[in-house]
Amino acid sequence: MLTASKNEASDLREIEAFLYREADLLDAGNLRAWRDLFTEDGTYWLPISPDQDDPLGHISIIYEDKMMMAIRAENFGHRLAASMQYAVRSSHIVANTRLQERSADGSEIVVKSNFQAVIYYRTQSVYAGTCTHKLRREESDWRIVQKRVDLINCDADHKSIVIYI
Amino acid sequence: MSYSVGRLDKLVEKNRVHRDVYTNPEVFDLEMERLWGRAWVYVGHESQVSQAGEFITTSIGTEPVVLSRDKFGQVHVLYNRCGHKGAKVAAHKTGKTSMFRCPYHGWSYHLDGKLNVVPHDRGYDDTGFDREDPQFSMQPVARVASHRGFVFASLAGDGPDLKTFLGATIATIDNMCDRSPVGKVEVVGSSLPYMHDCNWKMFIENLNDAVHPMVAHASVGHATRKVVDGLPEGAPTPGEAEIISPFGGSYEFFDSLGCRTMPFGHSFMGGKGSIHSSYSEIPGYMESMVASYGQKKVDEILSQNRHNTTVYPSFTLKDAVQVARVCRPIAVDKTLIESWHFRLVGAPEEMLHRTITYSRLINSPASMVGPDDWDCYERMQNSLQSESAHWVDMRRFIGQEKLEGDVTVSPGTSDQASRNQYKAWSAYMTGEVA
Ligand SMILES: [Fe+2]
Numbered sequence: 001m002l003t004a005s006k007n008e009a010s011d012l013r014e015i016e017a018f019l020y021r022e023a024d025l026l027d028a029g030n031l032r033a034w035r036d037l038f039t040e041d042g043t044y045w046l047p048i049s050p051d052q053d054d055p056l057g058h059i060s061i062i063y064e065d066k067m068m069m070a071i072r073a074e075n076f077g078h079r080l081a082a083s084m085q086y087a088v089r090s091s092h093i094v095a096n097t098r099l100q101e102r103s104a105d106g107s108e109i110v111v112k113s114n115f116q117a118v119i120y121y122r123t124q125s126v127y128a129g130t131c132t133h134k135l136r137r138e139e140s141d142w143r144i145v146q147k148r149v150d151l152i153n154c155d156a157d158h159k160s161i162v163i164y165i
Numbered sequence: 166m167s168y169s170v171g172r173l174d175k176l177v178e179k180n181r182v183h184r185d186v187y188t189n190p191e192v193f194d195l196e197m198e199r200l201w202g203r204a205w206v207y208v209g210h211e212s213q214v215s216q217a218g219e220f221i222t223t224s225i226g227t228e229p230v231v232l233s234r235d236k237f238g239q240v241h242v243l244y245n246r247c248g249h250k251g252a253k254v255a256a257h258k259t260g261k262t263s264m265f266r267c268p269y270h271g272w273s274y275h276l277d278g279k280l281n282v283v284p285h286d287r288g289y290d291d292t293g294f295d296r297e298d299p300q301f302s303m304q305p306v307a308r309v310a311s312h313r314g315f316v317f318a319s320l321a322g323d324g325p326d327l328k329t330f331l332g333a334t335i336a337t338i339d340n341m342c343d344r345s346p347v348g349k350v351e352v353v354g355s356s357l358p359y360m361h362d363c364n365w366k367m368f369i370e371n372l373n374d375a376v377h378p379m380v381a382h383a384s385v386g387h388a389t390r391k392v393v394d395g396l397p398e399g400a401p402t403p404g405e406a407e408i409i410s411p412f413g414g415s416y417e418f419f420d421s422l423g424c425r426t427m428p429f430g431h432s433f434m435g436g437k438g439s440i441h442s443s444y445s446e447i448p449g450y451m452e453s454m455v456a457s458y459g460q461k462k463v464d465e466i467l468s469q470n471r472h473n474t475t476v477y478p479s480f481t482l483k484d485a486v487q488v489a490r491v492c493r494p495i496a497v498d499k500t501l502i503e504s505w506h507f508r509l510v511g512a513p514e515e516m517l518h519r520t521i522t523y524s525r526l527i528n529s530p531a532s533m534v535g536p537d538d539w540d541c542y543e544r545m546q547n548s549l550q551s552e553s554a555h556w557v558d559m560r561r562f563i564g565q566e567k568l569e570g571d572v573t574v575s576p577g578t579s580d581q582a583s584r585n586q587y588k589a590w591s592a593y594m595t596g597e598v599a
Contacts, residue, residue: 074388081384082540157360160536
């Protein structure tokens with residue numbers, strides 16, 4: 001549950017700035033710097049069904065830890081990959097940001113946001129849905145413990161998705 | 166149709182096929198009628214309809230069908246078409262119901278497809294309407310049979326029985342089930358769909374094409390090695406790397422696995438070893454297996470390890486990873502591939518976790534393996550339109566096949582699996598018994 005805080009509005013602005021920075025790195029295709037935003041135990045999760053609660057015992061579109069993120073960063077744009085011989089450009093709009101949970105000491109929060117991402121990869125596609133970021137304060141900045149992206153069409157018959165959404 | 170049987174025959178030669186088999190919509194329509202309309206096609210697994218009233222919707226070729234279980238426990242495969250005006254009756258991918266009801270005029274059907282209620286049926290008095298006439302039902306497909314819970318259907322009344330059709334591939338299904346301490350597998354959750362902009366045969370031919378991984382999957386192989394090499398010394402190889410790395414295996418590795426082909430277009434690679442042979446053990450699994458079967462039998466079960474058993478034209482199975490992929494042609498240049506994941510009943514849940522991880526890393530539309538295959542298929546679909554040449558070559562290692570009973574063995578990087586598929590293709594398409 002969200003504990004009321006007199007600093008809530010300023011917290012939210014700070015968190016929004018963090019989410020914009022994260023989206024910016026994806027839009028720039030900078031997967032290495034994007035990966036650095038995650039904690040060592042951080043994960044990225046793109047479930048395949050609405051309300052999916054299990055990333056291990058049920059298939060997901062993506063569920064990756066930092067090692068997989070590193071492999072993906074190496075593979076992204078690789079000259080030997082047929083799927084990488086095209087431009088990958090995206091534009092994220094992040095909005096409706098709201099704090100869902102805050103730990104007692106304020107060092108961990110869960111924040112939800114809505115997003116629309118237009119991704120140009122061979123053709124232009126629109127992805128939309130809800131992001132749930134679990135953030136942890138490490139030193140002076142937030143770090144992502146988990147970014148969960150619930151697409152409104154998570155269970156659709158997707159074609160290739162070559163970058164994190 | 167302008168495609169005569171004589172012309173279809175000319176599309177396949179012993180070491181090449183005409184590009185029309187991939188690009189011509191008339192050929193596609195004829196495939197739906199003659200090949201997909203006759204072969205045993207995978208429909209689903211009985212565990213998906215384990216209770217009375219449960220159903221799933223899918224397709225056989227381009228025919229919409231329902232797999233259902235009636236109140237007596239009987240499994241049915243029905244055309245998903247209302248006997249009244251022809252609307253699709255069941256739209257959900259899965260469900261549970263006491264009857265099927267068409268949302269248009271309210272005709273309802275029992276789970277075996279028989280007509281139940283026709284609203285306001287006074288209007289049919291003295292019209293010759295016969296509610297027993299099959300045309301007013303959700304009609305059953307001609308033949309349904311299953312093996313270890315894997316349900317196949319044929320739209321044709323005649324042809325080989327399922328066991329004859331499956332032939333040597335039956336041992337892959339058996340092996341996957343035997344890897345459960347109680348000899349049973351069950352489907353877990355929903356499928357992983359992946360829409361492909363290519364002809365269905367490109368996906369099927371790629372399954373046992375071992376000349377492509379070295380090239381098409383080189384990047385993810387390199388990327389994985391680079392990251393794993395950077396791990397601290399002595400760190401265990403992550404499970405993900407164990408799964409991805411063999412995709413960059415050498416030509417020699419794949420040649421040594423060998424390719425085995427059999428009647429009706431089926432094939433698999435390996436047998437005693439595969440790209441899945443060097444996975445580390447999952448704690449508790451061996452113990453549960455030995456308790457059930459005894460060490461000798463367990464060694465026998467686990468020594469079988471086949472890669473991509475292809476049950477032509479619709480189905481491919483990985484016995485050692487418990488993943489099935491189903492090929493669902495939609496149009497000449499559009500194919501839906503659905504991955505399904507199986508739990509080894511009675512085995513530690515970590516076995517399922519590996520199955521799931523495997524599929525996410527290899528089969529997902531957002532994996533780093535599937536999209537490179539996808540891209541190559543799409544490139545073929547596009548550039549086969551070129552008028553510069555009309556034939557697609559498949560002559561690698563031709564003439565070097567060895568017969569072992571009705572199984573033909575070739576070096577792993579042979580095109581024999583494709584040649585064998587086109588042998589079956591020709592037989593179906595020109596009307597000979599395959
Ligand atoms: Fe491949």
